[in-house]
Amino acid sequence: MSETLSVLIVGVGGQGVITASEIVSEVVLNSGYDIKKSEIHGMSQRGGSVSSHIRFSKEKVYSPVAPKGSVDFMLSFEKMEGLRWIDHIKKDAVAIINDYRWDPLPVSSGKIEYTPEVNEKIKARRKAIIYKATDLAAEIGNIRVTNIVLLGTLAKLLPIEKEKWLEVIKKKVPPKTIDLNIKAFEEGYKKES
Numbered sequence: 670m671s672e673t674l675s676v677l678i679v680g681v682g683g684q685g686v687i688t689a690s691e692i693v694s695e696v697v698l699n700s701g702y703d704i705k706k707s708e709i710h711g712m713s714q715r716g717g718s719v720s721s722h723i724r725f726s727k728e729k730v731y732s733p734v735a736p737k738g739s740v741d742f743m744l745s746f747e748k749m750e751g752l753r754w755i756d757h758i759k760k761d762a763v764a765i766i767n768d769y770r771w772d773p774l775p776v777s778s779g780k781i782e783y784t785p786e787v788n789e790k791i792k793a794r795r796k797a798i799i800y801k802a803t804d805l806a807a808e809i810g811n812i813r814v815t816n817i818v819l820l821g822t823l824a825k826l827l828p829i830e831k832e833k834w835l836e837v838i839k840k841k842v843p844p845k846t847i848d849l850n851i852k853a854f855e856e857g858y859k860k861e862s
Contacts, residue, residue: 673726675735676823679754680746681771682717685816688841689744690721692820695837697725700829707733717773718750744823746816747771748787748799755794764795765822767802767815798822798860805856814846814853821857831858 676693680686687708697704702725709720722734735741740758744765745751751766758764768788776783784790791797802822806815817838824834835851842850 673724673728673730674827675725675740675742676723676827677735677740677743677754677757678721678723678746679743679750680719680767681750681773682719684719684746684771685813686719686721686746689746689816689820690723692834692837692841693723693823695841696824696829696833697723699837700833702727703730705730705733718753720754742823742826744819746802746819748791749773749784751797752784752787752791755791758795760795762795763826764791764797765819765826766791766797766799767819768799769801769803769815800860802857806853809852809856810849811846814850817842817850817853818857821854822860823857824854825858825860 678686678690690706690708694704694706704723704725707722724730724733724735737757738759741762743754743758746767747769748766751764755764770783772783788799802818803812803815806812806818824831834854838850838854839847
């Protein structure tokens, strides 16, 4: 692979965007790619928007941020964030969206309304795999592994062996949560594209 691939991970502060970004970056690096990563934390402690751009290639990568409309894969931990960033991905790219609503402060305070029919608006603009990853994580045993469920779905689409992902997850998560995180990854990996 000589082309540069890009992954955009978006969500709300506290959802695990940065952890997911670190896992993707380490998996890519361990697989022999050159990589550049950029993170924008926003007001992450207050539920603000968080995004991370990851670009990688077998050749040299010079910029961590892909131009708007050129991202290959998007992972969104909250559906409104997915809609907000959808035009950053290529027309034929795949968006993996958690069908989960997290009201930003202007919505919860009643100043604005949450955009209706978010999933339909996403699907009208790009190919999307939309599912309730948070509900799946809860069934597994802890909603805090939602990010790992979604990473499992992304991993299936990237040109990197599954074992590389499992190795990094085992290193990055707290030791007592390894089994839970591996189960979360496997559940996400089962999702159809």
